[in-house]
Amino acid sequence: MIVTTTELFKHAYGKYAIGAYNINNLEQAVGLFRGNLGKVKKNDEPVNENLAAPFILQISRGARSYTDKRFLEAIIRAAEEVFPEAIFAVHLDHGTEEVCYDAIDSGFYSSVMIDASHEPFEKNVEITKRVVDYAHKKGVVVEAELGQLGGVEEDVAGSVCLTDPAQAAEFVRLTGCDSLAVAIGTSHGAYKFTGKQGVRLDRLAEIQKALPPGYPLVMHGASSVPKEWVDRINAAGGKLAQTSGVNEADYLKAAKLGVCKINIDTDGRLVWCAIYRESFRDKPEDFDPRTPGKVFMAAYAEYIIHKNQVLGSAGQLKEVRSLLTARV
């Protein structure tokens, strides 16, 4: 069942965070749905309610244009039928104004992100407000961004510029956006922090205090970039040096400070890269695309289960399901 992020955030606020996972292809979709239902190897395994989690499926502009946006949509529609127990939001990640309108008009996305954070404050407000007004008329909710993450974010090269708490409150008031992505020291990709710096929970606490009670915040660039996966990639011929990620122990700390959505893309890519490299290394005679694909879907499902455990969303599906069905 596709729901809005608002419905998920209400349940999560202050207690745990919902995993927001980017996908680009069929194998990632299957692994993602399995993992969020506590299944690993087969689609028809029984749901494991102790592990099952509500989640957000994110589609970036790059994912939409990788093949054709209609392919991803068809895969997700099929997944809804194959995994009828899943409760998730379909979210456009880092949209421009034009792409937001396209996603809203499609009737498929329950949530969009307008990212005008590279614009000056007033322009960011102006663009975000237009998207919010358009989206709300069609029942779609909007995530916006204020402040800039470090590193490269699609075609926006940002330098770390933490979100100002007072500006955040003003931004939310002026735009009416439903959730806000804040810059608290993280960046996209596998090379996040230099030295000992980490997530700026102190700044996050100030932002939470400045906003209305219960207002949902979003953490981008939240992959933990696990050493285990980086080492496996390198042992299978990869060349990733000096990687660094978010400490997984910070996820729940951030959730207690109002972060309801935690964005993870890079970690899924690392799992993908390690599994495919190992498969090609260990089975050089095999050229069947399903050989690494099968291993990847199971490994990705297991990884999603792990992530949901550290986010605190594992095991929450049952309660979310009963709340949503009681409401109907």
Ligand SMILES: O=C(CO)COP(=O)(O)O
């Ligand atoms: O923020 C993200 C997508 O919007 C993903 O962040 P990572 O690169 O840390 O996975």
Ligand SMILES: O=C[C@H](O)COP(=O)(O)O
């Ligand atoms: O914000 C960046 C996300 O990780 C999406 O990345 P992508 O644009 O390469 O799909």
Ligand SMILES: [Zn+2]
């Ligand atoms: Zn941004």
Ligand SMILES: [Zn+2]
């Ligand atoms: Zn992001």
